[in-house]
Amino acid sequence: MTGTRTDELARLAELHGVAVSYRPAPDRTVTVPDSAVVAALHALGVDATTPEAVRAALADRERALRERLLPPTVVHWAGDPHDPAALTALPPRTRVRIETEAGEESYRVSAPLVAGLPLGVHRVTATAPDGRTAHAHLVVAPDRLPAPPGRSYGLLVQLYSLLSRRSWGMGDLGDLAELAGWAGRVAGAGFVQVNPLHSAVPGAPTDPSPYRPSSRRFPDPVHLRVEDVPEYTYAEDRERLAGLLERAARLRAAVLDKGALIDRDAVWELKREALETVLAVPLGPGRRAAYDAFRAAHGQALDDHATYYALAETHGPDWTTWPDGLRDPRSAATARARAELADRVAFHTRLAWLTDGQLRAAQRTAREAGMPVGIVHDLAVGVHPAGADSWAQQDVFAAGMSVGAPPDAFNARGQDWGLPPWRPDRLAACGYAPFRELLRALFRYAGALRIDHVMGLFRLWWIPQGSPPTEGTYVHYDAEAMLAVLALEAGRAGSVVIGEDLGTVEPGVRETLQRRGVLGTSVLWFERDWTGDGRPLPPERWRADCLATATTHDLPPTVARLTGDHVELRDRLGLLTRPAAEERAEAVADVTEWLALLDGLGLVDSVGPADSVGLADSVGPVGSPGPVGSTATGPPGADEEAEVRAVHRFLLRTPARLIGVWLPDGVGDRRPQNLPGTCAEYPNWRLPIADREGRAVPLEELTAAPRLRALLEVFAQLREG
Incomplete structure (x- = not known):
């Protein structure tokens, strides 16, 4: 449709929840392109390509609503x-x-x-x-979601980065259980929060981002601790397994001892081969009964999931390129292929069951260690357009659209996350069954669930394929229904829900989430008096219903923020949008204000001036040029650690119900796990936890690190009740 937007098109869009404008700030309104409105309506099954089509569609919609x-x-x-x-x-x-x-x-x-x-x-x-x-x-x-059982602190970690001397080149569920057991019993932590553990798109190289999975419904077997599978002991080909263990040891040593990046594809190649051997062992009667119960509980969804992975082994991971009949999960061709590939379907079904079992075991370990919450799992915003969920649930995804974010103060070009959105009309028509089933599956093993971009329960930025993120529009969802389903499933599981509500949030959203018991997310560096003088928000003015942290996986570690390493890294990679001197000066001013507040509250340890390496002590360039992942310059000193502890003492002063400690902060890691705006330029999602010199720190050393223990001692009063 071309020409000036008509009142009819605006009304038609409104009746289908499609925005024709939005307000990025209270004093600014942005009109979205007609092309985005027409494309969004088309994805919802509404023809708005001509004035005549708009009038007909509007009449149909008004009549349907009226009758x-x-x-x-x-x-x-x-x-x-x-x-x-x-x-x-x-x-x-x-x-x-x-x-x-x-x-x-x-x-x-x-x-x-x-x-x-x-x-x-x-x-x-x-x-x-x-x-x-x-x-x-x-x-x-229920009126509200379950509340956290008291006040507690916990550890935030990307599981793949948490290697032990037993893992196969990346952190696994055995490592998660070990960390939870130690953190609960020794450190008095109330939870451990991890990245999404959803199933990845198969094939190599796969997308390393845990936020663009193939399926959110089922976990990824790459996280399995192979030796913990009960049938492992009875596998006949011991020589083959021994050889795989040796190769895994070399892969692990490359990361922990030689500075290599985590290679997820190489890890999965070894684990898949080992699991082929282990799963050849017949299940005993009790195990068989448990497996059959799992299959019955997950029904068609599990069958579709396993079928997709079996078909991907033959036809590749992108189902949109498969032979015509196989693109439809309900076709006769797919039914025949499922029967022909019965052994492979059974293999992938068993993998889903085994992974679910180890996830539930990790949660049991956490609770037995005294954690009131346990493992906090992460729900990604969406799924890969060529993955298992988009194949199995094509009827509820909006074809030709991608989820992202409009331009804002942090990204003038907007963002396209490459995730197909759910159709709000189809969700409502089926009583939100896909959302209910997804939540129920995750709550099987989650003491709490973090929902990435929780604002997506209210609206999502839809971008037509082939268009830039600037040419999208918001499509609204029935937030009351989405929240009701969330409250129902969380209540049944007794699980807490944390919403990631950072960035630009539509008015009223945070208030609605708070009223229903969804905790928010507050990151120290963003908590300022934005309606007043803009200065750092004192602790007593923070909200209570939130998870308070110093950083996230997408932000610099605390030391990098304090020393200015994050500015130097972005400068080396050409990511700055203004002169480096201006960026440094702003970073200095920001940290100086925060440290002044911390010092004024008496939260900073007393240290000698010769030990200082904090950014606030210098307005000149911080750090030195070097390769990606290199560490900060400056002599080792107590001030760096003291300032990190002061930041967390400040978080403890807030009324926040939950406080999160970024685990790499406990050993002085400078490197962000993900650097937004980069792909090949930075090793996103492939870095092990490392110390201030960039040396990988295995779990066994991490839990014994004096620096981490001193940091966690800040929370001694929570351990003592």
Whole structure:
């Protein structure tokens, strides 16, 4: 559609939740291109390519809304004594039949219609006196999500970076259990938060980012500790396994002792070969019963997942290039291929079961070690467009669209994350079944769940394929329904939910999340009085319902922020958008303000001036040029560690319910795990935890490091209750 936007197009977009403008700041409104609006509507099955098509689609939509008895999904919060508005708006004498999750039926005519219903997703059928009938899903959810059991602190770590002397070249679930056991019993930590452990796209090289997985529903078997699989002991080909262990030891030594990057593909090649041998061992009766129960619990979703990976072994990982019949998971060709590849389908099904078992074992270890929360898992925003979930659930994904972010103060070009979005209309039509099943699977082994870009429950920035991120638009979701499903599944599991709500957030979103019990995320360097003088926000003014941290996986480690290494790194890689001197000066001013506040609160240890390496002690260039991953310059000193401890003492002074400690901060690591805006320029998602000299630190040394222990001693009062 060309020409000036019509009122009809704007109205049509509004009725389908597609924005025609947005406000990046209270005093600024940006109009989105018509092309983005038309493309988003097309992805929702609405033709808006001509004025005539717009008028016809608008008339159809208005008529459908006017004549419908019920929306596809209705929400009722258990603490509300009133019926949902959608039910109170039914015509008088409408007969309502409600079938609960448990299969019980009841018939109701007069209000209240939902009184006494149990929590769950029920089926409602409304029959009006004029004969019209409508069906809807009724989500009855608890008023709030579970709250953290008291106040606690925990460790934040990217699992692949946490190598031990037993892992096969990258951190695994055995390492996670070891860390949780130590952190709970010795350090008094309440949780360990890890990166998404979702299944990666198969093949080599695979995308190393844990935030662009093939599937969010099932975990990646690359994280398995092979030796912990019970059948490992009984595998017949011991010589083959011994050879694989030797190769794994060389791969591990290359990372821990020789400075090599983590090679996920090489690790998986070894583990896959070992698991082929281990899974040849028949399951005992008890194990077989547990496996069958897992298969029954996950049903078609598990079958589709395993089928995708079996087909990918033959046809490659991109299902959009497969033969026509195989692109449809419900086709006769796919059914035949599934039968022909039954052994490979069974192999990948077993892998999903084994990984789920080790994840649940890690959570048990954490809780047995005294952690009130345990393992905090991470839910990525979306999935790879060519992966398992996008193949199996094509009906709920918006074809031709990608999720990202509009231009903002941090990225003038916007961002395209390459993730297909869910269609809000299809989600509502099926009662949010894909979202419910996803959450239920994750909560099997999560003491808490962090939701990346939690604002996506409300709206997502849709970008038409082939267009730059600047030419997208926001598409809104039924946030009440999404939150109700989240509250229902989290409540059933007794799990806490943390929303990553950093950056530009639509007005009212944080308040809604807080009201429903979703914790926010507060990072020290961003907490300023933005409505006042812009100075660092004192601890007593921080929100309580949040996870408070000094950094994240996408930000510089605390030492790099304090010393200015993050500016030097970005300068070396050509990522600065203004002169390096200006960047350095701003970094100096920022850290100087924070250190002044910390010092004024008496949080900084007393150290000698000769030991100082803090950025605030110099306004000149910090660090020296060097290769990617090189360490900061300056003599080792106590001031660096003292300032890191002061930062965490400050976090302890806030009312935050949860406090996170970036584990690499405990050994002086300077390198971010991910440097946004880079791909080949920086080894994102491939760095082991290292000390201030860049030497990889294995788990065994990490837990004994005096620097880490001194940092965690800051939280002694939490350990003592």
